[in-house]
Amino acid sequence: MTIVASGAEPPSATPGRGVGPLLRAWRERRRVSQLELALRADSSARHISFVETGRSRPSEEMVLRLAEHLEVPMRERNALLLAAGYAPRFPETPLDDPALEGVRAGLEQLIQGYEPYPALVVDGVYTVVAANRGIAMLLDGLPETLLAPPLNAMRLALHPEGLAPRILNLREWRGHLLHQMERQFALQRSPKLRELYDEVAAYPVPERAAEAEPAPGAPSFALPLRISHEGRTLSFVSSISTFNTPLDVTVAELAVETLLPADPATVKYLQASAP
Structure with missing residues (x-):
């Protein structure tokens, strides 16, 4: 994208x-x-x-x-x-500004180079500003109302018409995402982030008899995202990266999330499905 x-x-x-x-x-x-x-x-x-x-x-x-x-x-x-009566020190350059062309190009190259595994870039309120074909594959079949811009990663994950019904360990993953947002409240004051949290936290959780059992060989070092895709169970571990020494507000609030395959079956399926 x-x-x-x-x-x-x-x-x-x-x-x-x-x-x-x-x-x-x-x-x-x-x-x-x-x-x-x-x-x-x-x-x-x-x-x-x-x-x-x-x-x-x-x-x-x-x-x-x-x-x-x-x-x-x-x-x-x-x-x-x-x-304090001083001028702001740090600019907030729109991401489509020519001054950030190098940032945009670098992010595009990074997430495209990660294919066929999923990767995306979000801003401080989880608006998706870039995503690769691995993400597009996971979103295939979602209703157009959720896929209309601007995409929001939290809505896509937790909305009852989004990925939520496909996530096999939804209660665990939902708790992880909500806790992640709560940690952000301790670091910044963002009315938009609070509004988003209140919205997604209120989404109903589909009733299930129990959480799906983890697959043999599932990682024990990190909570995996286990998602159903075309009759198969794909398992991922999430990693988030940010810029280390930003001097621009826009750049400071960007985060790159990559989904690392957590088992050999997921690796094999993604590689076989790659264009």
Whole structure:
């Protein structure tokens, strides 16, 4: 599939609100004391206290330094800068912008090179921005309403008319996906992500007498995705990769998910089905 641009999510802070309460919220979310943060940022607990209460206005450098040590996501670092009265530092370039041509080409080459095994690229709210033919094979036969752009990986996986009825260990896999989203809440504040979570968590779970038994030789080191496809059971282990040193919000929020065949039968079937 061709990479498509995804909708930008605006910063969650606005100028004039004050950066102090936001920094305090991030520090408390990370469960870091003022003293510990001061030691990490080469400052003093008193200065951190003054910043959080609004008695002292931090420099732009200090805002970025505190955000770095609190592991604040890049989008939220821009929001902190705005709240402190500074211009955003990190651009948010649309994915279809010519400036990101190298990123797009690299991602396309990566997921196409992974064929015949499935791979896709999603943004921070699981909008699918690129996918290879392995993913297209798994989605074959789904209703057009779910396949109409913009595709969303969580909806495709958990919707009762999506892949959910085909996933043989749905309760386990559903729990894994919901827990993955919950972990993201601890790292970022995203109304769109919360809205998506509430939606997919409310999807009904098809009734089954019991979860399907794992196939002989199933991996014990990671939870597999076991999915029925044309009368066969395919088994995968998921791996997610992100950019290590991004300087752009859009790039920072991209993730590449690859599905590694978890048993020889899946490898054989995918290789035999490859064009």
